[in-house]
Amino acid sequence: MRLSAALRLREAITAKAHSDIRQERRKVFNEMKTEISDIAIEIAEKVTEKEIDSDKHRELIDSFIDQIGEAS
Numbered sequence: 001m002r003l004s005a006a007l008r009l010r011e012a013i014t015a016k017a018h019s020d021i022r023q024e025r026r027k028v029f030n031e032m033k034t035e036i037s038d039i040a041i042e043i044a045e046k047v048t049e050k051e052i053d054s055d056k057h058r059e060l061i062d063s064f065i066d067q068i069g070e071a072s
Helices: 003-046 056-072
Strands: none
Touching: 003 056
16 A cells, blocks of 8 residues: 555544544533433422423523533
8 A cells, every 4th residue: 555545544534533523422412411401300390399391491401501511
């Protein structure tokens, strides 16, 4: 294999690895947001001891988490 071909192959592999890492990072972040929202809803329901509209509550929590993500 020629040097230039090896360098192109290395660059392609590196670019793919970076892309895969970014994609996995987004996936994990979204999974964490969902899990945090679920936990927050459970806690809020226990604290208030009444049923809460979980869709609205999740929306508020997701908004809060998005704001935290933008700040970091």
